[in-house]
Amino acid sequence: MKQKKTIEERIEETMNSFDGIQPASPQPWLFTRIQGRLLKMEEKTSWDMVSSFLSKPAVAIASLCLILFLNGFILFQQEKEASVVILPAQYEPPSDSESMIASSSSFDYETLVQP
Amino acid sequence: MNEWSLIEQLKQGNQEAFKTIVDSWQNMVYNTAIGIVKNAEDAEDIAQDVFVQVFQSISSFKGDSKFSTWLYRITITKSLDHERRKKRKKRFAFVKSLFGEESELLFHPPDFNHPGIVLDKKEDAVILFKVIDKLPLNQRIAFTLHKIEGLSYQEVGEVMKTTLSSVESLIHRAKINLRKQLEAYFKENE
Numbered sequence: 001m002k003q004k005k006t007i008e009e010r011i012e013e014t015m016n017s018f019d020g021i022q023p024a025s026p027q028p029w030l031f032t033r034i035q036g037r038l039l040k041m042e043e044k045t046s047w048d049m050v051s052s053f054l055s056k057p058a059v060a061i062a063s064l065c066l067i068l069f070l071n072g073f074i075l076f077q078q079e080k081e082a083s084v085v086i087l088p089a090q091y092e093p094p095s096d097s098e099s100m101i102a103s104s105s106s107f108d109y110e111t112l113v114q115p
Numbered sequence: 116m117n118e119w120s121l122i123e124q125l126k127q128g129n130q131e132a133f134k135t136i137v138d139s140w141q142n143m144v145y146n147t148a149i150g151i152v153k154n155a156e157d158a159e160d161i162a163q164d165v166f167v168q169v170f171q172s173i174s175s176f177k178g179d180s181k182f183s184t185w186l187y188r189i190t191i192t193k194s195l196d197h198e199r200r201k202k203r204k205k206r207f208a209f210v211k212s213l214f215g216e217e218s219e220l221l222f223h224p225p226d227f228n229h230p231g232i233v234l235d236k237k238e239d240a241v242i243l244f245k246v247i248d249k250l251p252l253n254q255r256i257a258f259t260l261h262k263i264e265g266l267s268y269q270e271v272g273e274v275m276k277t278t279l280s281s282v283e284s285l286i287h288r289a290k291i292n293l294r295k296q297l298e299a300y301f302k303e304n305e
Contacts, residue, residue: 007301011294011297014240016239020233021263022230023143
């Protein structure tokens, strides 16, 4: 019981340890250092800013995803165009004889390789 | 010179007005940052970052809230960003330590002594700062702003864009959680 009370007292003391706290102050000449930082930022060229922007992980990953997406999209489009080379007006359905040639030749081939 | 004329002058790029703003609010910004990141050098860096952002984006400040509220929000955002970066570095330091490289300071940072704590309460405050870190983010920010910055519940609500009753609830839950954490700490260490 005694130990329990001691712990409770310790908790109370610790909880009150911020009482009477004074605000912390930075080192002197903060304004001079801020001006220095602003000057340094102004000295950066536009290329520095572009490269630092692109080197951010989020931007780099997003750009990579965009490039991959565009790449895939262009490939898909090209394949689509390649498969539709015959325009509807020029399209002529194959005649029965042509189908027969195609099917019989494949049949012939298959029978040829049969032992 | 009042707050609004200072802001108007800063919007026109007046360096004197900027200096007055830095001098007037540097303690508030630094004290808030040090309460969150618990490191004097980091807090100094954050204070510089905050005022650089103030200089660059003062035109976006429309005066919907108090200037100090706007400053608190920038400071908290920058401090939390800094904390996240530090955690990432800590994880990286852990990986490096597996390969035998020393990263002791990042891996086991020293106890934090807030310079404004009364001398006879310093040891207890070190423990309290340790357990505050284990609180959920909103509770931690509300408790820190109230206890370290001395903001009223109303002001904490304005900074966190929440209602007075939410702040009361956040701080109440923070105190309950801190007591639980402290109990576990003392049972383990004493």
